[in-house]
Amino acid sequence: MAEFLLAAAAFILAMVALGLVRVLRGPADADRMMAAQLLGTGGIAAVLLLGAATGERAAVDVALTLALLAAFAAFAFVKARSAPAHGAARTDDAP
Amino acid sequence: MSVVLAWWTVLAVVAGAVFFLAGTVGLLRFPDSLTRLHALTKADNLGLGLVVLGLLPMVDSVSAGLKLICIWLLVLLSGATAGQLIARTVRRDGSPS
Numbered sequence: 001m002a003e004f005l006l007a008a009a010a011f012i013l014a015m016v017a018l019g020l021v022r023v024l025r026g027p028a029d030a031d032r033m034m035a036a037q038l039l040g041t042g043g044i045a046a047v048l049l050l051g052a053a054t055g056e057r058a059a060v061d062v063a064l065t066l067a068l069l070a071a072f073a074a075f076a077f078v079k080a081r082s083a084p085a086h087g088a089a090r091t092d093d094a095p
Numbered sequence: 096m097s098v099v100l101a102w103w104t105v106l107a108v109v110a111g112a113v114f115f116l117a118g119t120v121g122l123l124r125f126p127d128s129l130t131r132l133h134a135l136t137k138a139d140n141l142g143l144g145l146v147v148l149g150l151l152p153m154v155d156s157v158s159a160g161l162k163l164i165c166i167w168l169l170v171l172l173s174g175a176t177a178g179q180l181i182a183r184t185v186r187r188d189g190s191p192s
Contacts (some may be wrong), residue, residue, distance in 0.1 A: 001101060001153075008108045013116045014148075015150075019119040022131075030128050030185045036134045037177065038122060041139045041170060042115055048163070049108070052150050060162050067166055071173030078180040086172045 005053035009046040016042030033077045040070025100152040107149030114142035128185045132178060139174040143167060 019042075026092040044063045051059025118138020125131045147167045154160040 001104070004105060005108070008112050008146075011112050012142075013113045015119045019122045022118075024123050026189065028128055028185065030181050030188070031131060033181060034128075034131055035122060037174075038118055038135055038138060041143050041174070042164065044170065045111065045115065046164070047145060048150055057159070060159065064162070064166050064169070066119070067169045067173070069140050071169070071177065074177035074181065075172065076170050078177070078184055081184050 002053040005049045009049035009053070012042050012049070013046045016046075029077075029081065031076065037070060037074055040066060040073065044070070104149045104152055105150045107145045111142045111145030111149065114138050114145065118142060132182055133186070136174055140171055143170055144160060 001020045009027065016039050019035050019038045026032060043064050047059050047063045049058065050065070106107055115138050119135020120135050121137075122131050144167055145162050150163060153158055154163065
């Protein structure tokens with residue numbers, strides 16, 4: 001069972017690393033952010049699988065931290081993109 | 096019983112890995128930003144969810160299982176919110192390419 005879980009973790013990491021090609025190709029910043037988000041989620045899944053394969057209980061805490069950081073990264077991206085360019089007061093866009 | 100649980104783990108983890116494969120292929124091959132976002136959120140929610148469901152029979156205590164489910168719920172919540180916010184950013188930046 002441990003070998004299977006390790007193989008699954010390696011497969012998911014390989015898939016996510018392949019998705020990072022989108023960071024190079026772009027074209028928009030949002031596309032690059034999406035690849036980073038996929039890296040975050042795939043990293044969580046790989047860490048959970050590694051923790052189950054090796055019996056390391058602290059891996060769950062690592063995965064929890066990674067989930068929190070991935071969420072903050074996405075929100076920081078959106079916040080930075082929606083901020084006005086010249087430091088003026090932020091105004092909410094009209095619907 | 097343990098054989099059934101082991102097969103459940105294998106089945107769910109393989110299905111989760113397939114969703115990560117689909118998410119990567121979609122992210123690389125879909126034509127514009129919004130369709131790529133669609134592929135990404137499927138990998139986020141279902142891929143990780145199936146991996147967590149597959150690992151649940153292997154935990155040794157109830158609290159460890161609850162922790163796994165909490166991670167999934169956190170990713171569901173942040174993925175849904177970030178998906179909406181990124182889609183709004185894409186739409187405001189003009190026509191997605």
